[in-house]
Amino acid sequence: MENAIKIFVIEDNATMREGLEQVLSHYGYSVKAFDRAEKALPEIATESPALLICDYKLPGMDGLTALAEIRQAHPLLEVIMITAFGSIDLAVTAMQNGAADFITKPFSADEIGIKIERLLQRIDERKKMNHLEAENVYLREQLDAPFQNGDIIGDSPVMREVFKTIEKVARTDSSVMIYGESGTGKELVARALHKNSHRRARPFIRVNCSALAEGVLESELFGHEKGSFTGALRRKLGRFELAHEGTIFLDEIGDISPAMQLRLLRVLQEKEFERVGGEETLRVDVRVVAATNHNLKEDVEAGGFREDLYYRLHIVPINMPPLRARLEDVPLLARHFLARIRVATRKPELTLQDNALAALQEYHWPGNVRELENVLERAAVLCESDAIGADDLPLLVKDRSAILTLNENQLDLNATLEQVEQALIERAMKLAHGVKAEAARKLGIKTTTLLYKLTKYGME
Ligand SMILES: Nc1ncnc2c1ncn2[C@@H]1O[C@H](COP(=O)(O)OP(=O)(O)OP(=O)(O)O)[C@@H](O)[C@H]1O
Ligand SMILES: [Mg+2]
Incomplete structure (x- = not known):
């Protein structure tokens, strides 16, 4: 096979290795298999494989170390990691460390076949962009897009961690799962991820998964064909289609039904779907960001949320701290909102008295930043002078019962x-x-x- 696409396999288990060799050759690839990473790495430069499939647990150099070396020495070579069933955390780590994809043992010939095909397609598309252009795009991104945390205010250690994570993952295509109580700024984070990504010029599409009944949600997400149900008068494009090359934000994902969970899983895995009542299989390139105020892990344990979907979404978790865990940010936030409120209320001189600020910093903020914003707005309207005092705050806030x-x-x-x-x-x-x-x-x-x-x- 002269022109066959070459794939490297690193797998210490002989049965697995031979099985993979057989399957991949059957698909028409030229395969070179190794039982140790140390043997494979030196041959990458001479043989230039199109991609590499690597087991996680290997004698000698383990899969993660091999991945790190490859990322360093051959940044363009994509790697699919093989992980044992049940060790999804490792798979998540691998993705975070630059693996293009992962597959869990045991897997079928079809599964690995589809993954390889899809990855090769992606590599192909990337190659089409010639070097110079690619470099230009890269430089342009570097130049005109310093990291912006947008409207997210905060300077506490927990928030700085959040900013760091956003900055790190924004440019990747990894799924991000944002956790946090209501009003902690989950949506702001989703938007910041999009704004700081190479997708920024493409759509950011939000779907509130909890606000829609199951059938409606399905056709919102995937679209429907004319006549697919009573009232489907014309074809409707789904949010996934609309988000093509952009970001889709699945808000309140903890609330979706088991049937929807299954449908979403397929889109996340295969990047393809059909419109409701449609035959045509559509492929989209979307970055998925999801948010929930549930403890999803607990939902998984209680059987309310699919474990496989959880791990697909949880690649990069971002935890939004409740406001009471970062009360030191209250003055900063108050100043930020006050500036906005001055304009909205036409009270350009509006300030906050020290006793009011102190009360704000003692309250426990069950409604988080959103509640702080509302409290300030209300106080600004009710306050008769230009300086909001503790007395202008709602009883709940100024009362020390918050303790x-x-x-x-x-x-x-x-x-x-x-x-x-x-x-x-x-x-x-x-x-x-x-x-x-x-x-x-x-x-x-x-x-x-x-x-x-x-x-x-x-x-x-
Ligand atoms: N760190 C922050 N800096 C500035 N504004 C913030 C911050 N966090 C939240 N807000 C503001 O608080 C409000 C709620 O934020 P957001 O909608 O992002 O919260 P959420 O976590 O999605 O809440 P919910 O779960 O209720 O949807 C918004 O008006 C947002 O602008
Ligand atoms: Mg929200």
């Missing part, structure tokens, strides 16, 4: 109980309009006890 929510590092029992006690006393005193006997009654303690505690805490 009732413990932060993660809080462990000192006595100190914590005292804080709780103070918060409750403050709340009761407020409700009783300062009448101590009344406050004591609300608290269910004797007035003398309350007096003692007020003195003890210097709260009179």
